Amino acid sequence: xxNVEQHPSTLSVQEGDSAVIxxxxxxxxxxxxxWYKQELGKRPQLIIDIRSNxxxxxxxxxxxxxxxxxxxxxxxxxxxxxxxxxxxxxxxxSGNTPLVFGKGTRLSVIA
Amino acid sequence: xxxxxxxxxxxxxxxxxxxTIQCQVDSQVTMMFWYRQQPGQSLTLIATANQGSEATYxxxxxxxKFPISRPNLTFSTLTVSNMxxxxxxxYLCSVKDxxxxxxxxxxxxxxxx
Numbered sequence: 001x002x003n004v005e006q007h008p009s010t011l012s013v014q015e016g017d018s019a020v021i022x023x024x025x026x027x028x029x030x031x032x033x034x035w036y037k038q039e040l041g042k043r044p045q046l047i048i049d050i051r052s053n054x055x056x057x058x059x060x061x062x063x064x065x066x067x068x069x070x071x072x073x074x075x076x077x078x079x080x081x082x083x084x085x086x087x088x089x090x091x092x093x094s095g096n097t098p099l100v101f102g103k104g105t106r107l108s109v110i111a
Numbered sequence: 112x113x114x115x116x117x118x119x120x121x122x123x124x125x126x127x128x129x130x131t132i133q134c135q136v137d138s139q140v141t142m143m144f145w146y147r148q149q150p151g152q153s154l155t156l157i158a159t160a161n162q163g164s165e166a167t168y169x170x171x172x173x174x175x176k177f178p179i180s181r182p183n184l185t186f187s188t189l190t191v192s193n194m195x196x197x198x199x200x201x202y203l204c205s206v207k208d209x210x211x212x213x214x215x216x217x218x219x220x221x222x223x224x
Binding site for chain 1: 112142144146153154155156159203205207211212213214215216217218
């Protein structure tokens with residue numbers, strides 16, 4: 001994995017609102033960007049990913065967008081629920097190297 | 112996705128002792144890794160477990176402290192040697208097989224007293 005800047009580090013939203021987490025990468029050759037969710041006391045779980053040949057991918061309430069020109073990608077969670085509360089990690093991954101985690105974004109959904 | 116199990120799930124150990132953590136995968140995988148997650152922190156990569164050869168360690172981690180074995184494509188062990196309270200962490204096994212997706216085991220919670 002390569003260096004990725006992730007913002008914000010913490011995010012609080014009201015239940016039902018949307019949450020957006022943004023990430024910027026540096027390697028223009030990067031082609032795979034996974035998002036992991038880690039709930040308290042649990043292992044990181046892959047929730048969605050995007051490859052460089054698409055600009056957007058959706059899975060129910062979550063979506064990821066990719067802007068290759070600007071080298072940034074974002075996670076969008078709509079209609080947030082308390083169970084969305086977790087730490088979210090964006091990563092830049094190549095096929096043969098392990099993931100290198102940054103500090104992530106701690107999302108709190110307030111009921 | 113691969114199903115990953117780890118043993119033990121947790122342990123409390125005395126300083127100066129060693130603990131070996133086992134990681135078992137339900138299918139053959141190309142790559143296996145070990146991570147550490149200290150309380151309230153993100154995940155830190157310890158090493159890549161190489162089948163049939165010595166593990167590849169990240170900066171700050173050495174074989175004498177964290178010896179790793181990988182005898183086949185479904186199993187690996189991580190030993191935490193001569194433990195101190197600073198080694199109290201969750202240790203996670205992780206696998207990657209061909210594609211980009213990487214999956215994590217449930218972790219082993221280690222407390223050193």
